[in-house]
Amino acid sequence: MSLIRPLIRTTTLAGLLLAAAAALAAPPTVPDTHTRRVPKASAAQIASPLPADWQHGAFMEIYVRGYQDSDGDGIGDLKGLTSRLDYLKDLGITGLWLMPVMDSQDKDHGYATKHYRAIESEYGTLADFDELLKQAHARGIGVVIDYLLNHSAAEHPAFIASDSAARPNPWRDWYVWQPTKPDGWQIYNQTPWYETDSGAYFAGFWNQMPDFNLKNPKVVDWHLDNLRFWLNRGVDGFRFDAVGNLVENGPDAWEMQPENLKLMGRVRQVVMGYPNRYMVCEAPGGPIALASPDVCGASFAFTQNFNVVGAAAGDPDSVRDASAYFTTAPPSMATFASNHDAFAGDRLHDQVGGDERHMKLAAATYLLLPGTPFLYYGEEIGMAGARDLKGDHKLRTPMSWTADPKTAGFTTGEPFRALSANVAQRNAAAQLADPHSLRAHYKAVIALRKSLPALMHGRYAGAQAQDTRMQFRRVLTTGKGTDTVWVGFNYGNRAATLDLADLPAGMTLRRRWPAGAEDVMLDAQGRAKVTLPAGSFAVLQAVPVQAR
Ligand SMILES: [Ca+2]
Ligand SMILES: [Ca+2]
Known part of the structure; x- marks a missing residue:
């Protein structure tokens, strides 16, 4: 969490002189590899190679860093993921949601994007990404990538340029700046304003993830161009992060503002300009409004995840709530039992204390109810969290491919993070060899769902x-x-x-x-x-x- 730029306000005379000199300096620039206009898509780029039903699932949410390492550096990468596509196809997966794969500052979760048109160097190259798309499409699998509208990395060149006293500065309005830190703000129990030599900027999640000013049409147009950049490469859609946090209107009006819905409607128009694409939004604080066809079209069914897991464990109130959910929620809601965020609960295995029957019932419940099901990688083998990690890291361990206690078959080197606590008992190799395994159950229920169109539609x-x-x-x-x-x-x-x-x-x-x-x-x-x-x-x- 170290800061890359001094966040101490200038108070000395020398500092004031420096600031005055900076104000006379030329305005900062951003390399045009970040901003050049994306050419209009060709017919071949618009066309989809996938069958129409691909986007009705089942999807697998994949943390690329944790899925499969191909080169022994201990970090999962795109080539590694490509090598596991047959495993996913065999399971019956027709869509992947990749947690952020763009060049990031954090080198961890990837949600601090540094370059919206480049692949994270630890994951590979654009050519590796193109190959992943090609191989996934050849197996009837679509690829949806995480996209960050709300914020970039503090190391993004546009933010660095915005943090300058030079005037005029065309980048200043790309982010949310005030001359001084405003009072009265509290988001997730902390102030979202951070001071630099040039003023105070807004960052709702982390001081290294400054929020874009999405009231600036130039920023929105640039985001839409970034989406076209990926769509033209053959991406099948997006998962949009933190859609509840896009626009702020004041200390008491920073979540799920009406502007957010309008903005997502514009985004959806761009994405749906390409046939057979899919998009899904994340906003735990108001998911159903986002599922409207003129907003996101699909949205994660937060709360239903707990209903499903509670029902599987035999809790009558959860059974009632799981049953009632789709009497009002639209069927385009994206359902899941757990995901990469600790606020959505532990891994399914850990939520039900490793009970095989409860895991199987939870899987069947959300696979057979309406909704587009999203598995979280490793869920299908009953992967546990890491024994000695907490929070999100506990949920984002290397995939347990084998019982190898040092590598889990994930890498030939040293894994970047501790393994799942139950790698010895539960791993893909063991599950593939057992016709009654949890994975076999997931595979059978996914196949059942596909074989009966009424279950899907x-x-x-x-x-x-x-x-x-x-x-x-x-x-x-x-x-x-x-x-x-x-x-x-x-x-x-x-x-x-x-x-x-x-x-x-x-x-x-x-x-x-x-x-x-x-x-x-x-x-x-x-x-x-x-x-x-x-x-x-x-x-x-x-x-x-x-x-x-
Ligand atoms: Ca690697
Ligand atoms: Ca925001």
Whole structure:
């Protein structure tokens, strides 16, 4: 967290003279590799090589630094990730969300972007990125990258240029500057204003991540050009970070301002100008408003993550809330059990105390409910956090590929961070060898979701929750007719019988899960009873009797 520039206000005479001299100096410049206009996209750049359903998931959120090292420096990189695409394809993944891959100051999470049109040198080159896209597309997998609209790194040349007393300074308005530090601001329990020789700047998250002035149309136009830069290279979309924090209107008006929604609507117009692309926004403090088609179109379903995990562990209130969520939330919400941020909870394995049944139920719950599911890398093998790390680092450990206690198969060198606490017990190699593994379960439920379009696209109907049981229907009406899939969960410790109603009368319910179980006959009123063993779920598809 060391500061790269002195943050002490000039008070000495010498300092004042220096400031006066600086004011006479030429205004600072920014290399045009950061800012040159992006040429209009060609038809080939606009076209998408992916099938239309790719963006309905399942997605995998990947921390490139932690996924696979290709050159032995102990740091995951793009070539390493490319070498693992077959593993992801085999799991049934059709989309990747890469945490920031652009050149960053922090050399850690990557959210302090230093260059919006360059790849983080520790991760590789633009050519490596192009190869990743090519190889992912060849496997029917789209690649969505994290994009930082709200802030850059303090080492970004535009911020360095903005921090200058020279006038006129065309970069000053790119960031949020005041002559002196304003009073009355508190964001996440600290003041967001930081002083330099030239004034005070606003940084909502960290003094090394200054906020852009998104009321400046030049900044917005530049961001839109950066998006085109990546879209023209073949990127399939973006995950937008911290969308609740874009525009500030005062000490009591810094979160989810109306301008944020308008700005994201403009962003979406640019992204959707390229067919078959996808974007999803992050704003824990108001996600549903962002999912509107004229804003982001999709947004992470914060709170539903805790409902899903709580339900899996058999908490009746969580079952009720998990069941109710999509009765009001749009189906474009992006669902998950955990992610890279500690505020969204520990890794799924750790949230349920390593209970295999609870992990399997959580996975099935969010994969079978509406929403676009996002797995967090390693979730599918039950990876735990690091034993002796805290906060976000605990969640961002090297992927456990093998049981090797020193490297986890992640690198031939020294891993950049401590390994997951359960690398010996839970790793991809062991899970791939076990047909009953958690990974095999994820793979099977993802395949089930893909095989029944109603699970991917159907509306949510008949949602009921009672104690530790819930059931719902997914109903898809197309030109070919109406497809109804019934899903029931028993999160409890005893077998339970669920009463089914409002199903198409006279049809048969074919068991799609679990495999091998008997079909269920509906009576003339479309009713049936289904008994579910403790800690299990069933998926039944209504089919005409003669189709048996
Ligand atoms: Ca490396
Ligand atoms: Ca902001």
